[in-house]
Amino acid sequence: MSRPITRRNFIVWYLAGLLTAVGAAIVAPLLVFIYPPQGQTQTRDVTITLDKAVNDLANTDATKFVSPPETGFVMKDGGGDNAPGKVAFAGYLAKDAAGAVSVFAVNCSHLGCSVAWTPADQLFECPCHGSRFDINGNVVHGPAAYPLSHLEWKQGPSANQIIVTGYTLKGIG
Amino acid sequence: MAIVPHPRQIQVAVVNWLDERFPFTKAVDEAMYQRVPNYANAFYYCFGGMVFILVGLQLLTGIFLAFYYVPDAAGNPAAAYTSVKDVIMNQVYLGWLIRGVHFWSANLLVVMIVLHMARVFWTGSYRAPRELNWMVGVVMLLIILLFSLTGYLLPWDTKAYWATSVTIKIGASAPGLGPLIENLLQGGPTLGPNTLQRFFTIHVFILPALIVLLMYIHFRMIRAQGISEPL
Numbered sequence: 001m002s003r004p005i006t007r008r009n010f011i012v013w014y015l016a017g018l019l020t021a022v023g024a025a026i027v028a029p030l031l032v033f034i035y036p037p038q039g040q041t042q043t044r045d046v047t048i049t050l051d052k053a054v055n056d057l058a059n060t061d062a063t064k065f066v067s068p069p070e071t072g073f074v075m076k077d078g079g080g081d082n083a084p085g086k087v088a089f090a091g092y093l094a095k096d097a098a099g100a101v102s103v104f105a106v107n108c109s110h111l112g113c114s115v116a117w118t119p120a121d122q123l124f125e126c127p128c129h130g131s132r133f134d135i136n137g138n139v140v141h142g143p144a145a146y147p148l149s150h151l152e153w154k155q156g157p158s159a160n161q162i163i164v165t166g167y168t169l170k171g172i173g
Numbered sequence: 174m175a176i177v178p179h180p181r182q183i184q185v186a187v188v189n190w191l192d193e194r195f196p197f198t199k200a201v202d203e204a205m206y207q208r209v210p211n212y213a214n215a216f217y218y219c220f221g222g223m224v225f226i227l228v229g230l231q232l233l234t235g236i237f238l239a240f241y242y243v244p245d246a247a248g249n250p251a252a253a254y255t256s257v258k259d260v261i262m263n264q265v266y267l268g269w270l271i272r273g274v275h276f277w278s279a280n281l282l283v284v285m286i287v288l289h290m291a292r293v294f295w296t297g298s299y300r301a302p303r304e305l306n307w308m309v310g311v312v313m314l315l316i317i318l319l320f321s322l323t324g325y326l327l328p329w330d331t332k333a334y335w336a337t338s339v340t341i342k343i344g345a346s347a348p349g350l351g352p353l354i355e356n357l358l359q360g361g362p363t364l365g366p367n368t369l370q371r372f373f374t375i376h377v378f379i380l381p382a383l384i385v386l387l388m389y390i391h392f393r394m395i396r397a398q399g400i401s402e403p404l
Binding site: 036069 | 245246247248249251338342353356357359360361362363365366367
């Protein structure tokens with residue numbers, strides 16, 4: 001039942017539209033206010049001291065390290081529960097049979113539990129649902145469907161130090 | 174000889190003074206003196222009232238807890254954790270009782286809401302013209318569940334942290350909007366102090382205001398429509 005556009009009808013709709021616009025102009029910035037600011041996710045270098053020098057680590061071995069208080073590492077890649085830019089609070093420096101070094105985030109790509117390096121099995125094992133990864137981070141056993149995430153790193157000032165890309169996380173740890 | 178008034182005279186004088194300025198007696202009469210139909214005396218018509226009493230207890234004990242609770246998750250151990258474990262549970266007089274009542278009422282609340290809704294469903298009380306009140310009730314159920322969800326994080330112990338971690342992961346798994354929801358819930362790149370601040374604000378400032386408003390609407394609609402007749 002369409003009615004002809006009268007002067008009154010037009011003005012009522014005009015005013016209703018105006019009022020809605022005013023309401024939206026007040027509410028929209030408040031909703032943006034609630035969304036957390038993204039400025040605090042600037043990356044920085046985090047210096048880590050390992051148990052042993054990178055060169056002293058045997059082939060087919062891995063060593064764990066933890067982020068210092070108020071920092072977290074940034075995942076470089078990753079699928080499943082992991083993703084580029086997500087936070088990891090620990091990592092593994094691993095050397096494969098050929099001596100190539102990789103640095104992984106500790107989080108399982110299934111649901112983010114911390115995997116543990118088991119030298120006897122030569123596997124990263126997840127305690128939550130039994131996912132397993134080889135020393136190169138590839139999936140050996142599900143339910144994880146994606147390899148372990150890598151961390152951005154470089155050699156630190158001394159032989160047993162590495163510099164890992166991370167975030168400053170105020171108040172955490 | 175001093176004239177000592179009878180207490181009744183003082184009462185009448187006070188009520189008269191009030192009634193001359195606002196019809197209090199009339200308002201109280203209208204609110205309190207309603208005949209309850211015989212069929213509504215069955216015990217299962219009381220579940221809604223029990224929910225009301227429990228929400229009242231939650232508001233009361235929640236206000237008392239807020240005197241000592243510190244919504245600060247920074248550091249280890251965090252002030253939020255120690256304010257619950259040490260201050261409220263061990264130092265404040267009857268703190269353990271206030272928190273215990275808050276905890277058990279929260280659990281019972283969900284049970285009573287389920288029973289109340291089952292009764293309303295069973296007696297068909299959701300039908301016309303009361304559909305709107307059913308909808309208000311469902312919204313209140315969701316608010317109570319949000320209360321439970323946000324309140325669970327506040328003690329900032331291991332259980333709270335990992336339960337909320339799971340909650341946020343469920344939200345983050347939503348197609349498309351996942352990352353936005355995750356950021357909104359977490360208040361930052363990871364579950365931390367910002368998350369506790371948010372959950373605290375929602376639990377203590379936003380939801381109580383909403384639940385009180387909706388309970389008022391719920392009860393006014395019951396008064397307007399009367400208690401539904403049995404089938």
